[in-house]
Amino acid sequence: MGLLVCLQLIFAAGTLPCISRRSTCDREGEPLVDKEDLKLELSDEQYWVTQEKGTEMPFSGAYWNSKDEGAYLCICCDEPLFESGTKYDSGTGWPSFWEPLGKAKINTTEDTAMGMVRMEITCAGCGAHLGHVFPDGPKPSGLRYCVNSASLKLQENAEGSSA
């Protein structure tokens, strides 16, 4: 299934820059994202957030207030991580989701930086830092996946935009 999704993305992304070439589907489980490539292709903020575990300013990103329908892809490897149907307004100023597209899409590790114990979330495909997950989300999951806009790229639904 992963391969099919990747192929669809590559075909759908004909006009995008070479990001789609770095798809992780070539060799499953082995991140193929090259840090030097990322430095050239990402903005400074996107690189800082995803590769150096930065956090964008709240209410500053592209997607914190977005209600557009579609899938949110990893900015580094194009893997679909979240979808608009599970996005909700958490009031924090960061895009918030109560569930990822699949548990296997996201890795969770304990983060004790800044004197807090938080659960960091990263892209399972390439290791990009996404944000943190907190246990204060809405039902049914009770989780809040707090993600930086800089880690995401919205692929809007083609069929959802009927006039």
Ligand SMILES: [Zn+2]
């Ligand atoms: Zn990724």
